[in-house]
Amino acid sequence: MTAPAETDRTAFVQEWQAWHARHETVRADPHGFLAITGLHWLTAIPTRFDDAPGAWSSTAQGVVVELSEDERLVLDGQALHGRHEFGVIEERGGLFPVAGDAVIEVAKRGGHDILRPRHPENELLAAYTGTPAYAPDPRWARSGRYVPFDQPRPTTVGSVVEGLQHVYEAPGAVEFDLDGTTHRLTAFNGRSPGSLFVLLTDGTSGVTTYAANRSVAVDAPDAEGRVMVDFNRATNLPCAYTELATCPLPPAENRLTVAIEAGEKSPTAPVRSSRSVPEKEGDHHARS
Known part of the structure; x- marks a missing residue:
């Protein structure tokens, strides 16, 4: 690869800077992943969580929420009340009903139905500096x-x-x-x-x-x-x-052995916690 002319290098750097600025804007979105407050693994038992309205369950027909009289969600402009069936969500797919200023991600990952509420006031998002x-x-x-x-x-x-x-x-x-x-x-x-x-x-x-x-x-x-x-x-x-x-x-x-000294580095406060799928007796999503 030949060395680029100085004008080409300047343009290259400027394009990268614009790209990275856009990427950071998306990352710091009020309802992006930095706003996630919980990762909830749904089961057949309707369960309530502190960061989302309703009781949530995973059934053979898909994710179901049961909202009390004073609770509601809004999905694609339609208000949801009482019991609502979201249907079967495809792998790596998701729906994003709104609850006040929060977004409640309903998704499927690795064959499991999950709930990930996203709150714009989340401390991780507020503390993010790039x-x-x-x-x-x-x-x-x-x-x-x-x-x-x-x-x-x-x-x-x-x-x-x-x-x-x-x-x-x-x-x-x-x-x-x-x-x-x-x-x-x-x-x-x-x-x-x-x-x-x-x-x-x-x-x-x-x-x-x-x-x-x-x-x-x-x-x-x-x-x-x-x-x-x-x-x-x-x-x-x-x-x-x-x-x-x-x-x-x-x-x-x-998994390369060569050092690729390019791109994003580790965040200044990296995650250092263990994560695992909860084991649930009779979990119909469990894989052998």
Whole structure:
């Protein structure tokens, strides 16, 4: 890779700064993950929680809430009263009914129905002052190649929550060269059609960057399969900030030994708590 002209480097830095500012704005959203006040694992028994109205349960027909006469939720502009069935939520899907100034996330993670209330006055959000990052460097924006698999591969990965697993569809891998060595990373489907993302750890993990994982978004490959893997835009997942997250861990082949000194570093107050899926007798969501 040839060194960019100074004007190109300046533009590169400015684009990164604008990107990171937008990313920080999203992270500090009043109803973002820093606003989460609880991670509640729903069971067949209707249960009340201190940070959400109603009694919540997980049934064969999906999540159900039972609201008392003085309680209500609003979902897509419609007021909910009494008993409401949200239906079966797809894996990694979620609904976000509103309760006053709070949002009550109803979601499914690793086959479990969960409730994660989000309150804008949460102390974690109020105390957030930003995430440190390496200075952007064009060296870490690596031209790469997309190598599609013959068939998409369902790939099971672990989670920061002990006992929880996630399954992602991997359509292929991305390869990039660094200092004469070719590295290959399993890629998962991204948010937009054709785009990808990779989960990884590297030689900085647990030293200057978050130990469990980081994520890099990759735009859709071009007609020749070329991609850009920009490690300057490696970001922390929610689990770097809060124990109320269920983030996936990278597959084994994405655990690099080379130090990728780029992207976001560990938060100034990293999470240091244990997380596990509660064991419940007769839990119909439990996996063998």
